[in-house]
Amino acid sequence: MCQMRILTMWKEFRTFKNKREVSYKQVEIGEEIITFEVAKITDIYVLQYLLKQVYGKSPWSYTVFWIELNKKQNGLYLKALNHGELVGFIGIRIEGSDAHITNIAVLPNFQQKGLGKELLKQAELFAIRKDCLTLSLEVKASNRVAISFYEKYGFFTNGIKPNYYKDNQEDALDMLYVIEENE
Numbered sequence: 001m002c003q004m005r006i007l008t009m010w011k012e013f014r015t016f017k018n019k020r021e022v023s024y025k026q027v028e029i030g031e032e033i034i035t036f037e038v039a040k041i042t043d044i045y046v047l048q049y050l051l052k053q054v055y056g057k058s059p060w061s062y063t064v065f066w067i068e069l070n071k072k073q074n075g076l077y078l079k080a081l082n083h084g085e086l087v088g089f090i091g092i093r094i095e096g097s098d099a100h101i102t103n104i105a106v107l108p109n110f111q112q113k114g115l116g117k118e119l120l121k122q123a124e125l126f127a128i129r130k131d132c133l134t135l136s137l138e139v140k141a142s143n144r145v146a147i148s149f150y151e152k153y154g155f156f157t158n159g160i161k162p163n164y165y166k167d168n169q170e171d172a173l174d175m176l177y178v179i180e181e182n183e
Helices: 002-018 041-055 062-069 115-129 144-153
Strands: 026-029 032-038 075-082 085-095 098-106 134-140 156-165 170-178
Touching: 026 115, 032 115, 041 062, 041 075, 041 085, 041 098, 062 075, 075 098, 075 115, 085 115, 098 115, 115 134, 115 144, 134 144, 134 156, 144 170
Parallel strands: 098 134
Antiparallel strands: 026 032, 032 075, 075 085, 085 098, 134 170, 156 170
């Protein structure tokens, strides 16, 4: 009887924990206040512009962003704003029990201040709400700074995708993060 009650309480807690809303909030990054908002179709051009500022180009077309932003049940694009200006964003697509990070970008003057980590935390909360067990992403094999950042968060290399990036045929590391029960 007691074991049944404990099991029932655990299931209720797990359900409560997993259904938490993603915490779209304000956080302090350095001396700046960052506000999180869900991206909309009208944000596509600024998302592309931010990618160009961070990576030198936007690897995604307007159409690809439009398709991703319309996956409301199985995805989330979250903007990070400073005084109303886009300074970063993250995109997540649910694929079974995995929350795949499709995009993450932070303006250079906001990097290494905690914004990227906060975006990953928001992605993890969304993944928990969607009953996912893992977060995954691809990163250029040559991008040591990004790889180190993901490893510090708890990601590990799960494999290599040869010639993944079409512009230069560079390999991608497939990285995985296991969402712990005690999160």
